[in-house]
């Protein structure tokens with residue numbers, strides 16, 4: 001049994017425990033500041049304390065932050081932060097985000113039990129919101145953590161009309177504190193790293209248990225509001241219709257076609273609805289989401305320009321009005337070169353071949369990169385690499401290797417951010 005096997009088993013058991021906190025019995029759905037989310041936060045805080053963190057706190061947005069101080073002999077130790085998000089998409093897998101919280105927690109528990117300290121002040125942050133499911137805006141947890149929370153988002157309402165302000169208040173946070181001009185993190189953060197499942201098939205296809213992330217794709221998310229004319233399905237002749245759903249269908253296929261043959265470019269319409277639709281009514285309105293990403297911002301933006309032109313042509317030809325709302329626009333983020341090198345050294349220290357790959361998924365590291373150099377370690381996913389799906393899976397042996405690599409990375413951590 002590898003030296004970290006017991007710690008890895010513990011992480012898998014913790015992930016199973018957390019999966020029980022859900023809004024939908026039989027599935028894992030844990031969206032921002034719901035009861036399930038708050039029970040998850042309490043579990044994380046209690047378990048961090050049991051792991052031996054020197055202090056554990058919950059901030060106003062709901063981030064749970066554990067601090068494990070450096071070796072007393074270190075003069076002016078660097079502040080190194082790690083973590084990931086504990087909110088989930090609907091009917092989610094149980095490792096997306098959570099692995100990046102539970103793994104450093106297990107490492108601290110191991111160090112604490114051995115009476116050992118690191119050469120850095122380590123903070124493990126369970127970010128409260130990254131997916132953007134409930135309020136349509138992502139990185140609420142990490143943006144608050146780095147002092148870049150957008151106060152305008154406090155008035156953003158969810159599907160039932162509850163605002164971020166009301167949800168924060170009901171969960172015991174102070175929304176006015178989030179609205180105050182924030183200062184940069186102090187003391188300064190020397191480095192942020194995140195351990196995350198790959199959420200894709202690259203490591204699996206390469207036969208690699210771990211990989212070092214080179215860059216995180218830049219994303220733009222929008223909501224399109226198409227307006228036609230609701231009319232009687234039985235009496236409106238086909239040539240007299242202003243059918244918003246047919247326009248949407250053409251747009252969905254246009255997005256697929258325009259993103260299909262460009263390396264590293266992806267385009268997705270993940271949500272599509274006919275508000276107040278009925279079987280016997282020609283759709284007068286249709287709301288659809290748009291998510292376009294690429295490893296380089298100019299590639300993404302060129303694709304968006306082509307998609308906009310297609311939307312203009314389709315809606316003009318069908319006499320449909322189109323409103324466009326940008327929900328998120330994040331740049332592609334290169335990972336810190338010295339951080340990547342430190343991870344490659346850590347992989348070598350645990351006899352895992354060096355491997356590097358880009359991230360198509362967004363991560364809290366995108367927001368953290370606004371205040372500090374960032375690095376990421378990916379862990380192989382099974383089941384074809386599927387994620388954002390209950391079939392998401394990681395192998396406990398790969399988790400043990402990720403623990404060993406992160407342990408090696410942190411023992412050398414004093415040099416991070418030098």
Ligand code: HGY
Nearest residue numbers: 130131360361362363
């Ligand atoms: O959508 C993403 O890239 C991430 O899983 N939130």
Ligand code: MN
Nearest residue numbers: 089096131388
């Ligand atoms: Mn996710």
Ligand code: MN
Nearest residue numbers: 096097362363
């Ligand atoms: Mn994630």
